[in-house]
Amino acid sequence: MPYNERIDGRKFDETREIEAKVGVIARADGSAMFKIGNTWAYAAVYGPRNLHPKFLQDPQKGILRCNYNMMPFSSSGERVRPGGSRRSKEISLVTGKALLPVLNLDEYPNSVVDVFIELPQTEAGSRCAGICAASMALADAGLEMKDLVCAVSFGKVDGSLLVDLDYSEESYKDGPVADIPIAMMPNSGKITLLQMDGEIRKEELMELIEKAKKVMADIYEVQKKALKEKYHEVEI
């Protein structure tokens, strides 16, 4: 039986419900919350600030450090042991690579911009939610940026090409699944994160990437709206 109807009733190219807000962590230089379905991410930006130990410093430009972390109670299964795993280290790495292309850190030699991503609750697509939150937090911190970064996962579940897989689709047992997290700079259409597990034909992947432009544009609008909203509260 092919996967013709999504379990939660969404259209094939429809994301789960998205909620976004910036300025949610008062002590951070920039911060944001991004929620997609049951996956919930916070990001805080600190810096540019002094970088210690000194040998890590780059005298030519500032560096970007990202850390992705799931809170111990954020998984629907057993408790996640705190302290980071190989998985969270890898996600931290690719998150940094996904965000770096929109930043210009030339003006901040010997400094670091720290991005901390925390997930209180997850249900598939957490790295993408983290990237969306982080790019908004960087903008909130007032850093010079060429673009925002939008991210969502795409996939193929038993023959159907889908946007934003949820947990039931990611772990679909009755047919093959491909899971493809993508991050994109929405204005240039350039891709800054691309990973995949599963099986897919090249033509299908290209079709999904083509589809991604439209979906990313929608996410971009949500992010922009949240960034603007922070400055709407005061009436003159």
Place this chain on the structure above:
Amino acid sequence: MHKELRSHIISFLHAGIRLDGRKLTEYRKPIEVEQGVVKTAEGSARVKIGETDVMVGVKLEVGEPYPDTPDEGTIIVGAELLPLSNPEFELGPPGIQAIELARVVDRGIRESKALDFRKLCIEPGKKIWMVIIDICPINDAGNLFDASSLAALAALQDAKYPAFDGEKVDYKEKTDKRLELEKTPIAVTVIKIGDKFIVDPDVEEEKVIDARLTVSSMEDGTLCAMQKGGDFPLTIEDIDKMLDIGIEKAKELRKHL
């Protein structure tokens, strides 16, 4: 290091006021307690005291009892001082600050007997429930002790057992059975700066404290846990006053549960 900040704060305290306009034993406002914020946890709560924002999640796991208490379940409290929540926190394993925070919260719950550990026993000597309480600050604007203790209690109040068939826990299925809270121990941290006592310190006040005493007390005012911190000693008269403030303020905080 913070000499001038300290003398500035003290001169204000002598006038009966704090830098942010509060009275000496006044908590920041608003105090918000929101339960059931995290669906993946068996119980959860988020507490905001002013700008301080803490999330606590409870997970329930089945484990083996300790040999000396074969018919009792147990609690485990962990705290991560997330670098997301404070520019001074760093990545890495829990430091002494995080460990102290977790232990103070642990003792408040454990020693008050808020949870009857025997009710957490599934099969004596073999299977018990382990109640794992994790504290995650989102924004540390001061007084993590009180906010975390309150959030931990609210999360316990919210917690429901997952389905357990004798072999495996099915986390996808929550039962209607709640953890029964027998008591509501509330922690209030009383701070001494100079010869003045305050509660609910903000970030600047925390930098210049002489001593602190976290007082956990129950509905009837009985004390169930304490922790003294800070570099300066306390006189017996100090402790007398601080306990009064702690017990009094606990009544106020308990109303938010």
